[in-house]
Amino acid sequence: xxxxxxxxxxxxxxxxxxxxxxxxxxxxxxxxxxxxxxxxxxxxxxxxxxxxxxxxxxxxxxxxxxxxxxxxxxxxxxxxxxxxxxxxxxxxxxxxxxxxxxxxxxxxxxxxxxxxx
Ligand SMILES: [Zn+2]
Numbered sequence: 001x002x003x004x005x006x007x008x009x010x011x012x013x014x015x016x017x018x019x020x021x022x023x024x025x026x027x028x029x030x031x032x033x034x035x036x037x038x039x040x041x042x043x044x045x046x047x048x049x050x051x052x053x054x055x056x057x058x059x060x061x062x063x064x065x066x067x068x069x070x071x072x073x074x075x076x077x078x079x080x081x082x083x084x085x086x087x088x089x090x091x092x093x094x095x096x097x098x099x100x101x102x103x104x105x106x107x108x109x110x111x112x113x114x115x116x117x
Contacts, residue, residue, distance in 0.1 A: 006037075055079070056108040058092050062116075066109060067092070071101055091116075 019036050022028050033039050051073050057066040067088045068079040078088045092110075099110055 011040075050074075054104050054106050054108075056104040056106070056110065058088070058095070058110045059112060060088075060091065061112055062091070063088070071104055074102075076101055 016036065019039060023033060023036065023039070054071045055068060056071065057068055059066050069089075069092060070077045070079055075084060076089065076092065077084055078086045078092075080086075080088060083089065094116060095110060095113060098113065
């Protein structure tokens with residue numbers, strides 16, 4: 001069994017008092033939260049997942065190639081133009097109703113919507 005090492009960090013006392021109060025509630029108990037360390041660890045894991053950079057592609061008929069995009073947090077960058085705002089990005093945005101960019105995994109390829117001009 002792997003032994004997990006622990007470290008400590010300084011956090012604002014008022015915030016930690018609020019968290020202590022929350023941990024005494026029925027809501028906390030029902031959700032399975034038992035310690036500050038457990039809650040903070042979960043928040044950090046979620047943050048790191050959100051901030052993870054993911055490269056994915058739009059297989060474009062118009063440009064006759066796979067357009068590379070990088071998702072960083074909630075933003076999507078065109079890797080051809082190194083920009084958030086360009087014609088490729090605008091083309092990608094037309095897929096937003098059908099595709100959740102938050103769920104993209106590294107190397108995913110999106111097929112263009114048929115008949116997209
Ligand atoms: Zn571009």
